[in-house]
Amino acid sequence: MKKVVVLGATGSIGTTFLNAVREKKIDATVCALVAHSSIDKLIELSKEFNCPYALNKDNFDLESFIRAQKADMVLNGIAGAEGLKASIATINAGVNLSLANKESVVMGGDWFLSYAKNRNVKIYPVDSEHSAIYHLLKGHTGVASLVITASGGPFLGRKNLDNIKWQEAVKHPTWNMGRKISIDSATLANKGLEVIEAGFLFSMDAKDIEVTIHRQSVIHSMIRLTNGSVYAQMSPPDMTLPILAAVNEDAETLSGSVRPLSFENLTLTFQAWDREEFPLLSTAYSCLERKGSYPIAFNASDEVAVGLFLDDSIRFTDIATIVRRTIDEYNWDDTCNSLEEILKMDNKARIVSREIADGLLLK
Numbered sequence: 532m533k534k535v536v537v538l539g540a541t542g543s544i545g546t547t548f549l550n551a552v553r554e555k556k557i558d559a560t561v562c563a564l565v566a567h568s569s570i571d572k573l574i575e576l577s578k579e580f581n582c583p584y585a586l587n588k589d590n591f592d593l594e595s596f597i598r599a600q601k602a603d604m605v606l607n608g609i610a611g612a613e614g615l616k617a618s619i620a621t622i623n624a625g626v627n628l629s630l631a632n633k634e635s636v637v638m639g640g641d642w643f644l645s646y647a648k649n650r651n652v653k654i655y656p657v658d659s660e661h662s663a664i665y666h667l668l669k670g671h672t673g674v675a676s677l678v679i680t681a682s683g684g685p686f687l688g689r690k691n692l693d694n695i696k697w698q699e700a701v702k703h704p705t706w707n708m709g710r711k712i713s714i715d716s717a718t719l720a721n722k723g724l725e726v727i728e729a730g731f732l733f734s735m736d737a738k739d740i741e742v743t744i745h746r747q748s749v750i751h752s753m754i755r756l757t758n759g760s761v762y763a764q765m766s767p768p769d770m771t772l773p774i775l776a777a778v779n780e781d782a783e784t785l786s787g788s789v790r791p792l793s794f795e796n797l798t799l800t801f802q803a804w805d806r807e808e809f810p811l812l813s814t815a816y817s818c819l820e821r822k823g824s825y826p827i828a829f830n831a832s833d834e835v836a837v838g839l840f841l842d843d844s845i846r847f848t849d850i851a852t853i854v855r856r857t858i859d860e861y862n863w864d865d866t867c868n869s870l871e872e873i874l875k876m877d878n879k880a881r882i883v884s885r886e887i888a889d890g891l892l893l894k
């Protein structure tokens with residue numbers, strides 16, 4: 532039975548995984564739980580799963596904690612840039628990683644993937660789109676492009692988004708997720724992060740990654756082959772399957788993880804995304820093309836801007852303005868080759884983004 536450490540145990544990804552363990556959908560035990568501040572919930576969970584817990588803050592030594600558990604797998608469901616440090620702690624502890632924290636790949640890029648590879652640590656993507664592509668690629672050669680699906684979020688086609696409040700923006704049409712990723716789904720910054728993540732994970736150029744709007748979130752992604760065929764992975768919009776496929780290191784031997792997909796009354800639609808409606812997706816594409824520290828700056832400025840929006844300090848539409856100006860008005864050409872360099876660059880981008888935001892607030 533696989534022993535799993537759950538990072539971000541109190542969040543949306545952590546909760547979905549713990550529910551699957553409760554329902555015995557996977558042959559796994561939870562051997563430790565980690566979160567940041569939700570102490571009461573963690574204590575409750577640690578009693579239920581009969582395992583140690585920890586709050587990852589104030590110089591907590593996460594690497595030693597993970598090492599002590601003698602785990603087979605770490606599920607990283609931490610939200611945001613903090614997740615990169617936790618991924619590195621996992622790799623240093625020599626434990627394979629089921630990675631929901633897309634920021635680890637976006638910020639760490641090629642350096643991060645080589646860091647894991649050089650230490651023989653395997654990384655299994657949890658994002659439903661990347662899980663779909665990961666499994667589709669196993670069975671096919673001659674891949675021309677990846678096709679990532681996007682729900683389009685709650686405001687697709689809506690004009691004048693200036694007065695949107697975050698309470699409205701977090702209501703995603705098909706997925707129930709944490710606040711940051713839900714806001715990012717409304718701006719399509721999340722799809723931008725996923726395009727960058729896919730570029731690094733699957734060694735694809737930005738021009739070979741397509742995004743199509745697919746409202747039903749039933750097709751999680753596709754691959755287009757040079758021979759003209761397109762292969763899709765379909766399942767109900769439920770994160771249980773991609774999380775379990777990663778933790779299990781294999782999707783085929785799972786059974787009953789999600790309800791069977793019904794074709795009765797199932798309509799699948801696709802539409803092109805509009806560059807003016809979703810400027811952050813265009814910006815993310817240019818960050819993947821330019822590489823260097825552009826992906827780090829994109830992620831950092833989006834985190835700053837979404838944080839300000841969640842504090843009611845800026846308007847919904849200011850998020851894109853802050854991120855675009857951070858990317859367009861500064862030089863992020865330098866490549867980072869260590870955790871320290873990445874965190875320094877991340878900090879620089881946050882300072883720049885806050886200055887831009889302050890300028891907007893003074894107007």
Ligand SMILES: NC(=O)c1ccc[n+]([C@@H]2O[C@H](COP(=O)([O-])OP(=O)(O)OC[C@H]3O[C@@H](n4cnc5c(N)ncnc54)[C@H](OP(=O)(O)O)[C@@H]3O)[C@@H](O)[C@H]2O)c1
Nearest residue numbers: 539541542543544566567568569587609610631632708709
């Ligand atoms: N939700 C989804 O369906 C989904 C799908 C695909 C990918 N993802 C990715 O998965 C990640 C998590 O998303 P989420 O929606 O699950 O977020 P979430 O619901 O906001 O949960 C975040 C979790 O991270 C913990 N946390 C925050 N900072 C931490 C730190 N420094 N150390 C340890 N734990 C920390 C939080 O603990 P406290 O409760 O103590 O603050 C909480 O348990 C993100 O990168 C997201 O993009 C999510």
